[in-house]
Amino acid sequence: MLIGVPKEIKNHEYRVGMVPASVRELIAHGHEVIVEHNAGIGIGFTDSDYEAVGAKIRQKATEVFAEADMIVKVKEPLAEERKHIRDGQILFTYLHLAPDVPQTEDLIKSGAVCIAYETVTGPSGGLPLLAPMSEVAGRMSIQAGAQCLEKSRQGRGMLLGGVPGVSPAKVVIIGGGVVGSNAAQIAVGMGAQVVILDRNIDVLRRINVQFGSSVETVFSSKDALEQHVLEADLVIGGVLIPGASAPKLVTKEMVHQMKPGAAVVDVAIDQGGCFATSKATTHDDPIYIVDDVVHYCVANMPGAVPYTSTFALNNATLPYIIALANKGYKAALADDVHLRNGLNVYRGKVTHKSVAESQDLTFVDPMEALGI
Ligand SMILES: NC(=O)C1=CN([C@@H]2O[C@H](COP(=O)(O)OP(=O)(O)OC[C@H]3O[C@@H](n4cnc5c(N)ncnc54)[C@H](O)[C@@H]3O)[C@@H](O)[C@H]2O)C=CC1
Ligand SMILES: CC(=O)C(=O)O
Numbered sequence: 001m002l003i004g005v006p007k008e009i010k011n012h013e014y015r016v017g018m019v020p021a022s023v024r025e026l027i028a029h030g031h032e033v034i035v036e037h038n039a040g041i042g043i044g045f046t047d048s049d050y051e052a053v054g055a056k057i058r059q060k061a062t063e064v065f066a067e068a069d070m071i072v073k074v075k076e077p078l079a080e081e082r083k084h085i086r087d088g089q090i091l092f093t094y095l096h097l098a099p100d101v102p103q104t105e106d107l108i109k110s111g112a113v114c115i116a117y118e119t120v121t122g123p124s125g126g127l128p129l130l131a132p133m134s135e136v137a138g139r140m141s142i143q144a145g146a147q148c149l150e151k152s153r154q155g156r157g158m159l160l161g162g163v164p165g166v167s168p169a170k171v172v173i174i175g176g177g178v179v180g181s182n183a184a185q186i187a188v189g190m191g192a193q194v195v196i197l198d199r200n201i202d203v204l205r206r207i208n209v210q211f212g213s214s215v216e217t218v219f220s221s222k223d224a225l226e227q228h229v230l231e232a233d234l235v236i237g238g239v240l241i242p243g244a245s246a247p248k249l250v251t252k253e254m255v256h257q258m259k260p261g262a263a264v265v266d267v268a269i270d271q272g273g274c275f276a277t278s279k280a281t282t283h284d285d286p287i288y289i290v291d292d293v294v295h296y297c298v299a300n301m302p303g304a305v306p307y308t309s310t311f312a313l314n315n316a317t318l319p320y321i322i323a324l325a326n327k328g329y330k331a332a333l334a335d336d337v338h339l340r341n342g343l344n345v346y347r348g349k350v351t352h353k354s355v356a357e358s359q360d361l362t363f364v365d366p367m368e369a370l371g372i
């Protein structure tokens, strides 16, 4: 198979779909790889590094999209990239379709086989291709939140850990999954007072085993959520219903009643966000203020630490890239229900139930769509 790796074009996105070590593995399996000029330069990989493992360099993204049987990316294709996606081509990347109508329409029209990293499931549960980036974003959310609390960003002027004789900040984390538990790890390390809310008792049990009394676990009722959000100095949004738009758990009224200078970091913004006041921002211009509350809503947070993130992502994606290349998409998807759960759009049909429901589109079972 001919596999293509374009350079990412989203704002301050320096990750790359495949590092040279992954390209080497694919070539060892008998495949060919084309890489766009400077695709890996943001993390220090030159065209020569890719050529040294057997890749061919293409000067323009259009050449990569025109030639490749499978495109391996990081972020969802932007409008400019979507123009070049072809009928029958495999697109393997993050898509986050539920809240993104124009992208969904374009991918349906393209006739491509669109497999989203974020809905591929794992044999023992979880989302193995989302998890590494959720680890990164969860850890970063506390760094970002700490900066938002600084006076120069219009925050309360509060240090997360306080100092002897002065109380630490109260950090409230909504969702105790991968983002939430990684955020908690850093917040606890910085000396903050940490509360995690989740609707899944087993998640709260796991958090309790992991952190003991350094994190308070709370069942996420409307009452509890309101109480803790209003008391918070920093709120982290890390909820997920796989494939679906994030539930708007924090209302405009709750934000209005928060302390002036408090901060929210809505990590779930890539699925539409869990604060009613959230709108996606970029690394260039990451924060804005609503009702005196500082909002950070960057949809590609791991892009800020592309070195760590690219390796973490590639470690997880490589086995699936190899399966798709070795077997072809039909056999790879037929053989592995977990990879099949990643199939969001198949040649004009929406094959992920939550994506279809989020946009009132017809859902077609992936096996039926694939004709197997
Ligand atoms: N902005 C960015 O750059 C990035 C965003 N993300 C996003 O972060 C979000 C969280 O991802 P993960 O932690 O990997 O998901 P996860 O599935 O590990 O955890 C989500 C948690 O939310 C909980 N939850 C669901 N509905 C809830 C509700 N109504 N109230 C309270 N808890 C609820 C679930 O029980 C689960 O424990 C996703 O939207 C993901 O796409 C992930 C990486 C980077
Ligand atoms: C998961 C995601 O949205 C990201 O890594 O950018």
Ligand SMILES: [Mg+2]
Pocket (backbone or CB within 6 Å): 255, 256, 257, 258, 259, 260, 291, 292, 293
């Ligand atoms: Mg207020």
